Amino acid sequence: MNGTTGQTSHQDRVWSVAEHLDDVLSKIHPLDPIELQLLDAQGCVLVEDVSVPVALPPFDNSSMDGYAVRVADVAGATEEFPAALTVIGDVAAGSGELPVVGPGEAARIMTGAPVPPGAEAVVPVEWTDGGTGEGPAAAMRHHSAAPQDATGEVRVHRPVVERAHIRARGSDVSAGEPALQAGTVLGPSQIGLLAAIGRGTVTVRPRPRVVVMSTGSELVQPGEELGPGEIHDSNSFQLTAAARDAGAIAYRVGAVADDAETLRATLEDQLIRADILVTSGGVSVGAYDVVKETLADLSTDEGLVEFRKLAMQPGKPQGFGLIGPDRTPLLALPGNPVSSYVSFELFVRPAIRTLMGLPDVHRPIARAECTAAIASSPKGKRQFLRGSYDPAAGRVTPVGGAGSHLIKAMAHANALIIVPEDTTELAAGGAVDVVLLG
Numbered sequence: 507m508n509g510t511t512g513q514t515s516h517q518d519r520v521w522s523v524a525e526h527l528d529d530v531l532s533k534i535h536p537l538d539p540i541e542l543q544l545l546d547a548q549g550c551v552l553v554e555d556v557s558v559p560v561a562l563p564p565f566d567n568s569s570m571d572g573y574a575v576r577v578a579d580v581a582g583a584t585e586e587f588p589a590a591l592t593v594i595g596d597v598a599a600g601s602g603e604l605p606v607v608g609p610g611e612a613a614r615i616m617t618g619a620p621v622p623p624g625a626e627a628v629v630p631v632e633w634t635d636g637g638t639g640e641g642p643a644a645a646m647r648h649h650s651a652a653p654q655d656a657t658g659e660v661r662v663h664r665p666v667v668e669r670a671h672i673r674a675r676g677s678d679v680s681a682g683e684p685a686l687q688a689g690t691v692l693g694p695s696q697i698g699l700l701a702a703i704g705r706g707t708v709t710v711r712p713r714p715r716v717v718v719m720s721t722g723s724e725l726v727q728p729g730e731e732l733g734p735g736e737i738h739d740s741n742s743f744q745l746t747a748a749a750r751d752a753g754a755i756a757y758r759v760g761a762v763a764d765d766a767e768t769l770r771a772t773l774e775d776q777l778i779r780a781d782i783l784v785t786s787g788g789v790s791v792g793a794y795d796v797v798k799e800t801l802a803d804l805s806t807d808e809g810l811v812e813f814r815k816l817a818m819q820p821g822k823p824q825g826f827g828l829i830g831p832d833r834t835p836l837l838a839l840p841g842n843p844v845s846s847y848v849s850f851e852l853f854v855r856p857a858i859r860t861l862m863g864l865p866d867v868h869r870p871i872a873r874a875e876c877t878a879a880i881a882s883s884p885k886g887k888r889q890f891l892r893g894s895y896d897p898a899a900g901r902v903t904p905v906g907g908a909g910s911h912l913i914k915a916m917a918h919a920n921a922l923i924i925v926p927e928d929t930t931e932l933a934a935g936g937a938v939d940v941v942l943l944g
Contacts, residue, residue, distance in 0.1 A: 521814050521824075522927075523852060523888050530826055530853055534835055536863035537711050537781060544697050549753055550710035551863045552690045558683045558703050561676035566621040568597075570671045571646055573612040573634060573660055574625035580662045585642065588661035593637060596649065596656045597622055612660055614646070621672055628671035633664040679703075689865060691753075714781040714861040716749040716756045716854075718742050721769060721787040721797055722841060725761035740913060741786040741846050745839075748850050749784070752858040766800045773800075777830040781861055784854055787841030789813060789823045797838050801825065811836060817927060819889045820845035824853070843913040848890050848922065851941065870942045874902040876923065880932040883925040892919035895940050902940050920944045 521529075539553045568574065575591060583589040591612040595605045599618040607613050607624035614637075615621070615628060636643025637655040642663060647655055679685065685703055686696055692710065700708055725739040726732055739761045749756035759776060762769050776783065785797050801811035811827030825838030835857060839849040851869065859867035874895060883889045892915045893902040902923055906915020922941040925932065932938065 519814070521816050523816060523818050526814060526816055526824060526826070527853055527856065530835075530837070530857055531860055531867075533828060534782075534857050534860045537714060537861050539709050540712055541707050541709050542712070543707055544700055544705070547692050547708050547710045548694070548697055549713050550692055552686055552692060552696075552708065552710055553688050553863065554709045555688050556685045556700065556703075556705065556708070558679045558681055558685050560703070561681045562678040562702060563673055563675060566675050567673050568615045568617055568619050568621060568628045568671060569673050570628055570630045571617050572615060572628045572630040572632075572671065573662065574607055574615045574622050575612045575627060575629050575662065575666070576607060576609060576624065577626045577666060577668050579610055579612075580629060580665050583662045583665050585663040588635070588663050590659055590661050593655070593657050593660050612662075614656055614660075626668050627666040629662050629664070629666050630671060633662060633666075635661045635663075689863075691864070711861075711863040714754045714858050715779055716746075716754040716782050716784060716858060717759060717776045717780040718746045718749060718756060718784045719759035719772065719776070719786075720761045720841075721764065721785060722761060723764045727760065740843055741841065744843065744847055744913075745784055745786060745850055745854075748847065748855070749858060752855045753862055753864075754782075754858045769797065769800045773829070773836075777832070777834055780834055782854075782857060783829070783834060783836040784839065784850070785825075785836070786839045786846040789825050789838045789840055797825065801827065801829070801836070801838065811838065813838070817887045818852075819884055819887045821849040821852070821890075822887075824849060826853075844892070844916050847916055851922065851943065852890075871924075871939050872897070872900075872921075872942055873937060874900055874921075874940050876932060876936050876938045877901050877903045877934060879934040880904065880923075880925060880936075883930050883932070885930050886927050888927050889925040890941075891923040891925065892916055893921040893923040893940055894919060895921035895942065902938065 579591060580589045591610060594611050594613055597604060597613050597615040597619045599616055601619055604620060604622040605613050607622050613622050631643050631646050634643060636646055637658055637660045685699055690696060720739050720742040724736050726736045728738045742758050742761065746756045746758040762772050789797050798813055811825050811829060813825045816822055816824050820842060821840055823840050827836055829836050837854050839846040856867040892905045894905050895902045902921055904923060905919045920943050924939045
């Protein structure tokens with residue numbers, strides 16, 4: 507049985523949005539885990555529980571630039587009657603050998619430096635004369651400019667309590683404590699934590715590689731002049747950006763002309779670097795719908811792409827199948843800009859998130875009051891209107907009309923208003939579900 511026969515048996519069926527989405531996701535599985543260097547793992551999903559091998563911080567350290575002292579030596583100190591202490595040296599961040607602070611002594615210490623033996627607290631430099639013999643210091647003088655400050659005498663103007671301005675060993679996390687759980691998406695803070703506990707690599711599901719291409723002989727690269735009947739290719743840019751926003755590594759392919767052999771060759775070339783392929787245009791019933799022409803007749807050895815009619819607006823024509831030797835998912839979206847973007851949000855984004863191994867692959871949905879009436883919605887179809895959602899007020903306002911070519915309205919929307927299949931009109935103030943895009 508070839509693809510055309512398979513398609514014919516289904517050509518009169520109208521799929522619901524949920525049926526098409528369920529079919530897509532049932533055939534897509536999370537990518538196999540791999541070990542990556544930390545920065546390469548950004549945006550990926552962790553597949554292992556990570557525990558802390560050593561305490562953080564690994565030693566008591568100073569939270570201030572100042573002087574490490576014994577509490578008894580500065581008891582009762584005031585600016586009028588300061589405590590005079592002998593400075594026995596500097597303790598900088600990264601110091602190995604530490605001086606021992608004895609009675610009547612102080613060690614000049616920098617933020618993050620280990621607290622030397624014998625010291626019980628840190629006095630901020632602003633509470634001292636900084637070793638100048640004058641009034642309160644605003645800051646330490648640089649060692650290169652005043653090396654004598656690492657020795658000599660410092661006058662302390664205020665007392666401190668024990669452990670003042672000391673960050674205790676393990677005060678962030680203790681050794682053996684859980685650091686990150688499997689399923690965590692690794693962002694900057696998580697990468698920082700992994701680095702802090704000494705992990706150079708981590709096991710994750712890689713970010714999916716998504717190849718996006720538009721079809722149409724009328725499409726011209728942005729920045730080039732338009733000829734008669736031509737338009738700029740916006741879909742491939744919009745969908746590539748959407749794939750990156752979903753967490754994928756996305757590759758944009760230049761627009762492919764309405765030629766079946768060119769499209770077939772392009773698809774074969776791109777399979778090697780794709781975990782999922784996304785096309786836009788050429789899936790309807792026109793004589794030049796090249797995606798449908800090219801893919802509907804693939805043999806089952808190469809793959810089967812089925813073209814469907816969905817009970818939705820915009821986005822009625824959709825194609826989906828697994829192609830090539832690795833059975834790479836291909837989602838063929840309609841060509842109108844709004845149709846393609848709505849289709850991406852409903853079907854491609856969840857597929858990308860499924861490949862990533864995320865537990866929740868869908869955009870959040872909120873209930874909102876629709877500020878304007880929706881005069882007409884086709885019976886039996888689920889309509890998705892662009893909307894501007896105000897979360898504080900719990901209201902959504904339709905943006906633009908229902909036309910699938912109105913890309914400006916899409917650019918000013920942060921939500922999709924869902925009008926159910928059995929609702930043909932809605933009065934202003936009615937309650938609707940909205941898909942949150944931001």
